[in-house]
Amino acid sequence: MAGPESTPRLPRHLAVIMDGNGRWAERRRRPRAVGHRAGARAVNICIDFCLERGIGALTLFAFSSENWGRPQDEVGALMKLFMGALEREVEELARRGVRVRFIGERGRFSPAIVERMAAAEAHTQANSTLELAIAASYGGRWDITAAARRLASEAAAGRLDPAAIDESLLAAHLSLADLPPPDLFIRTGGDQRISNFLLWQMAYTELWFTDVLWPELDTATLQAALDDYAGRERRFGLTGAQSRQPAHAPEGAR
Ligand code: IPE
Numbered sequence: 001m002a003g004p005e006s007t008p009r010l011p012r013h014l015a016v017i018m019d020g021n022g023r024w025a026e027r028r029r030r031p032r033a034v035g036h037r038a039g040a041r042a043v044n045i046c047i048d049f050c051l052e053r054g055i056g057a058l059t060l061f062a063f064s065s066e067n068w069g070r071p072q073d074e075v076g077a078l079m080k081l082f083m084g085a086l087e088r089e090v091e092e093l094a095r096r097g098v099r100v101r102f103i104g105e106r107g108r109f110s111p112a113i114v115e116r117m118a119a120a121e122a123h124t125q126a127n128s129t130l131e132l133a134i135a136a137s138y139g140g141r142w143d144i145t146a147a148a149r150r151l152a153s154e155a156a157a158g159r160l161d162p163a164a165i166d167e168s169l170l171a172a173h174l175s176l177a178d179l180p181p182p183d184l185f186i187r188t189g190g191d192q193r194i195s196n197f198l199l200w201q202m203a204y205t206e207l208w209f210t211d212v213l214w215p216e217l218d219t220a221t222l223q224a225a226l227d228d229y230a231g232r233e234r235r236f237g238l239t240g241a242q243s244r245q246p247a248h249a250p251e252g253a254r
Pocket residue numbers: 018019020021022023024062063064067078189
């Protein structure tokens with residue numbers, strides 16, 4: 001969002017791949033689940049950072065569609081942690097004005113977790129200080145496929161003319177359709193890839209990678225990402241001269 005010249009540009013929406021828990025534990029010769037537990041602390045650091053800086057939306061990639069294929073004991077440990085966090089953290093998030101939602105294929109979780117997710121969403125739905133989306137059992141391909149399936153059903157039922165399907169209609173059927181697309185993406189853990197995160201929504205997101213492992217995340221690392229972002233020129237396919245015109249609202253910025 002363009003603010004006064006003196007204020008640094010802040011992302012409206014930050015998307016994060018929280019990676020490196022397993023390696024953090026392995027380096028300490030501990031089970032990978034210990035790394036996941038340590039990663040929970042970093043989640044709070046990241047949420048606090050957004051609240052303090054006034055970043056309006058945060059999407060955290062917690063568990064991918066593909067992560068279901070990990071060894072059963074690791075998946076089990078992650079589900080236990082997830083359940084524990086849902087029981088422990090929601091009240092505090094609610095108190096701080098955070099609105100929580102979960103994006104992903106919910107039917108793959110146990111009924112107890114699904115119930116807790118719905119309860120957390122209902123409990124925080126009137127909040128607006130920070131829009132927090134937890135991507136769990138999420139994949140960008142799943143998201144686009146689910147949107148396509150919904151549109152296809154509408155068309156098959158005769159309620160939608162296929163010729164009316166355009167980018168904005170598809171976008172409206174994706175997760176996070178009510179939020180601006182992520183301005184800044186951060187991935188910890190040293191790998192430089194998207195790993196099936198928000199594929200459509202990140203078409204013009206600025207990417208930032210760090211070798212810091214997720215359990216070691218600190219405010220200085222997040223600030224370094226923001227500082228880097230503030231110095232970038234986003235052109236959305238236009239020329240530099242066009243994109244520097246203040247009144248211009250390019251397509252890609254939505
Ligand atoms: C990210 O850490 C958390 C999940 C994917 C659930 P990893 O578990 O992928 O950690 P590394 O990448 O193996 O170190």
